[in-house]
Amino acid sequence: MPDQILFYLLGGLAVVASVLVIGQRNPIHSVLLLIASFAGLSGLYVLLQAPFVAVIQIIIYAGAIMVLFLFVVMLLNVGREDTDVDEQSPVFVHRVSMRVGALLAGLLVVELVWALASAGTLGGVFGPMSQAPPAVTSVRTIGHALFTDYAFAFEVTSILILVAMVGAVVLARREAK
Amino acid sequence: MSPTLIAQIVILLFVFFMLLNSAAIMVYVERKVAALLQQRFGPYLTGPHGLLQPLADVIKLMFKEELRPKAADAFLFTLAPVISVTAAFAAFAVVPFGASTTFFGLLDHPIPLQVADVNVAVLVIFAITSMGVYGIVLSGWSSNSKYALLGGLRSSAQMISYELSYGMALGAVLLLGNSLSLTELVNGQAGYWFHVIPRWFVFLQPVGFVIFMIAGIAETNRAPFDFPEAEQELVAGYHTEYSSMRFAMFFMAEYINMVTVSAVATDLFLGGWHGPFLPASLGWIWFLVKVGALLFFYVWMRWTLPRYRYDQLMSFGWKVLLPIAALNLLVTAAGVIYFGA
Numbered sequence: 417m418p419d420q421i422l423f424y425l426l427g428g429l430a431v432v433a434s435v436l437v438i439g440q441r442n443p444i445h446s447v448l449l450l451i452a453s454f455a456g457l458s459g460l461y462v463l464l465q466a467p468f469v470a471v472i473q474i475i476i477y478a479g480a481i482m483v484l485f486l487f488v489v490m491l492l493n494v495g496r497e498d499t500d501v502d503e504q505s506p507v508f509v510h511r512v513s514m515r516v517g518a519l520l521a522g523l524l525v526v527e528l529v530w531a532l533a534s535a536g537t538l539g540g541v542f543g544p545m546s547q548a549p550p551a552v553t554s555v556r557t558i559g560h561a562l563f564t565d566y567a568f569a570f571e572v573t574s575i576l577i578l579v580a581m582v583g584a585v586v587l588a589r590r591e592a593k
Numbered sequence: 594m595s596p597t598l599i600a601q602i603v604i605l606l607f608v609f610f611m612l613l614n615s616a617a618i619m620v621y622v623e624r625k626v627a628a629l630l631q632q633r634f635g636p637y638l639t640g641p642h643g644l645l646q647p648l649a650d651v652i653k654l655m656f657k658e659e660l661r662p663k664a665a666d667a668f669l670f671t672l673a674p675v676i677s678v679t680a681a682f683a684a685f686a687v688v689p690f691g692a693s694t695t696f697f698g699l700l701d702h703p704i705p706l707q708v709a710d711v712n713v714a715v716l717v718i719f720a721i722t723s724m725g726v727y728g729i730v731l732s733g734w735s736s737n738s739k740y741a742l743l744g745g746l747r748s749s750a751q752m753i754s755y756e757l758s759y760g761m762a763l764g765a766v767l768l769l770g771n772s773l774s775l776t777e778l779v780n781g782q783a784g785y786w787f788h789v790i791p792r793w794f795v796f797l798q799p800v801g802f803v804i805f806m807i808a809g810i811a812e813t814n815r816a817p818f819d820f821p822e823a824e825q826e827l828v829a830g831y832h833t834e835y836s837s838m839r840f841a842m843f844f845m846a847e848y849i850n851m852v853t854v855s856a857v858a859t860d861l862f863l864g865g866w867h868g869p870f871l872p873a874s875l876g877w878i879w880f881l882v883k884v885g886a887l888l889f890f891y892v893w894m895r896w897t898l899p900r901y902r903y904d905q906l907m908s909f910g911w912k913v914l915l916p917i918a919a920l921n922l923l924v925t926a927a928g929v930i931y932f933g934a
Contacts (some may be wrong), residue, residue, distance in 0.1 A: 444669075444734060451727070470717040472877065483730070487749045490734055504624065555713070555773055563920025 423463055430456030431484045447482060454478045468555050597704055605708050606609040612685055616848040617647035619888065626892045652815065657837040662737055664828070669735035674835065674842035677728025681849035684721040688856045689712040689776045691866050691877035705776055706877065712777040715763060719756075719859060722812065726752045728846065731833050736834040744830030747903065751811055751818065754910040759808035761918035765917045765925040766794050766861045775857075780867030793864040800921045804860045804914060806890075811910070813847060816895040818906060855887035856880075863887075 433453035440446040454477045461470035562570050595844055606654055621636070621644070628635025638641030663672055691706035711717050733745015770778035784792045795802045811818040827833070832843045863883045866876030901909070 438772040444666075448669075448727075467711070467713050468716070471713050471720050475716065477725060479720060480756070483723070483749050483753055485729055486734075487753075488726075488744065490730070490749075492747055533722075535829075577926055 419463060423460070426456045426459035428456075430460065431451070432541070434557070438443050447489060450485075451478050451482050454482070468558060595700050597884065600704055601708075602815070604704075604706065605737050608690075608708055609683060610793040612682060612849050612852065615852045616845040617651065619851065619892075620650060620844070621647045622888070623892050626889065627896045630893070630896045645880075651841070654691050654837060654841040654920040659838045659839060662834050664737040666737070669835075671823065671839070672879070673728050673735060674839045674846070675728075676731065677725055677846035678842045678849070680725035681846040681853065684699050684718050684853045685849070685856065687711050687717045687775065688831040688853065689779060689865070690880050690922075692857065692914075696848075706903070707772070707776070710776060711774070713773045715773050715778075715861075718853070719760060721758060722850070723752075724844065726852065728843075732835065732843070733771060734907075737783060738834050740828045741831050741833045743835070747827075748771070748831060750816060751814070751910075753904065754907060755808045755811035755818075757823035758804055758918040759812060759916040760911065761915070761922045762798075762805040762808065763861070765798055765801045765922050768922075768929050769794055769797055782864040783867050791864055791867065791869075793862060793867075795862040798862065798921075798925070800917065801925070804918050804921065805858055806887075807832075807914060809858065809907065810891065811893065811906070813850045813854055815851065815891060817898040817900050818897075819900060820924040820930050824926075851888060851891055853883065855884045858887055880887050922931070 430453045433449045433456060437446045437449045437453065454473060458470040458473040458478070460469065461467070461473060617823035624646070625635045625643075636646035639645040639649045645897075663666065686708040687710075689705055689707035689710070693703035693705045730745045731746070733741045733743070736742070766778065769775060770781040771779055772781070778794075782792050782794055783922040786792060786796075790796060801820045832840055835843065859880060868876070868882075871878055
């Protein structure tokens with residue numbers, strides 16, 4: 417029972433904070449709400465008996481990536497967004513973009529409802545809940561799985577990150593004259 | 594309530610009380626050591642040898658007016674010091690400071706001398722310290738002052754740069770101890786080599802220890818890496834606009850972070866509460882001695898070395914410290930596989 421109360425509290429925190437992220441005029445407040453949302457998610461991982469994933473979530477997302485976000489927002493000195501719609505742009509442009517956005521959002525809602533509804537009954541995307549794989553708790557198990565079963569995906573991801581790093585360096589570097 | 598629960602609450606309150614006091618004591622120690630190095634007396638008038646000086650400082654800070662710039666973001670301005678000090682206190686929760694004890698037979702089974710025994714303690718400390726940077730960054734931004742903003746920006750850049758080396762130095766020790774739990778890591782350092790040299794990881798990881806201490810100084814924003822509050826350039830850096838207890842909270846956070854880094858270094862590299870001459874039940878005395886020595890080293894560094902230049906700090910962190918830390922981790926991993934430690 418306390419688990420359920422905690423689940424709803426943490427899940428509520430994650431959802432409400434995520435919704436508020438896009439409702440803020442001030443980008444700094446958005447970044448902070450996103451951190452709150454990550455904290456809620458991390459709490460959910462603890463409830464799922466995965467303390468390692470929970471701590472990694474905090475270290476990587478809340479501790480490193482969001483600091484970079486905050487850094488960039490502060491460095492570029494992004495101001496408050498005072499109007500939703502750019503008054504200067506032709507009316508039809510933002511009308512179109514809003515319609516596309518609404519369409520995509522609708523699609524996402526349909527997908528989510530379908531996935532959630534089928535998860536319980538039909539087996540769904542990830543298989544029925546009862547047959548869910550046992551919780552991966554120890555660091556050793558995660559490490560073992562990462563370097564044996566998922567070695568290919570792991571290496572490909574690291575190459576992807578390396579490529580992104582090289583790209584960033586190339587873009588940021590100024591040619592010496 | 595079971596006796597174990599009561600004992601745990603007592604430990605919790607004890608740790609809180611000690612950390613609170615350690616900030617006051619460190620302020621006094623810092624001023625006295627600074628005086629020693631500069632051949633003066635330091636605080637001398639308040640109480641015997643100026644011992645009541647920290648108390649006087651606290652009373653003064655409490656009765657100062659709380660100022661807030663008109664254009665500041667009121668909520669974040671108030672929140673920032675709270676984040677700093679909360680992160681500083683929370684990080685110590687998973688640090689063990691003595692062997693398991695039954696409190697002179699009061700309990701049925703021994704409990705560890707720490708607030709929470711988490712099996713991923715090292716990572717928890719890492720996670721909480723990385724939260725502490727938000728206090729500084731937000732104080733810089735919410736003050737709506739250019740000096741504070743620059744201080745906050747510098748701090749975030751500095752902490753991102755040094756966290757990597759800090760983490761890699763930690764990683765090498767984790768490989769040696771084969772655990773993420775601080776208690777297990779400390780117990781892995783019990784005993785002696787050839788009956789003389791204690792089995793401390795510092796002897797296996799001298800490079801890692803040096804990297805850890807340098808990165809620790811940078812993480813806690815202490816001189817010679819105290820760029821976030823470089824007086825000559827930034828007035829007082831991120832806390833320029835703060836006064837009274839909010840200002841005091843930043844200072845408390847800085848000193849508590851120092852204590853935490855020293856305590857973690859003691860547990861990881863200096864064998865924690867293991868040491869000669871004393872029985873295991875008095876191991877916490879060794880722990881206090883080692884932490885005290887590291888804290889003295891911190892203060893000593895501050896008053897000996899001049900501040901670096903900001904670009905030197907960055908190039909040192911990325912081009913010297915990080916490659917050495919990566920190499921150290923690689924060599925350690927190879928050694929662990931080869932010797933099967």
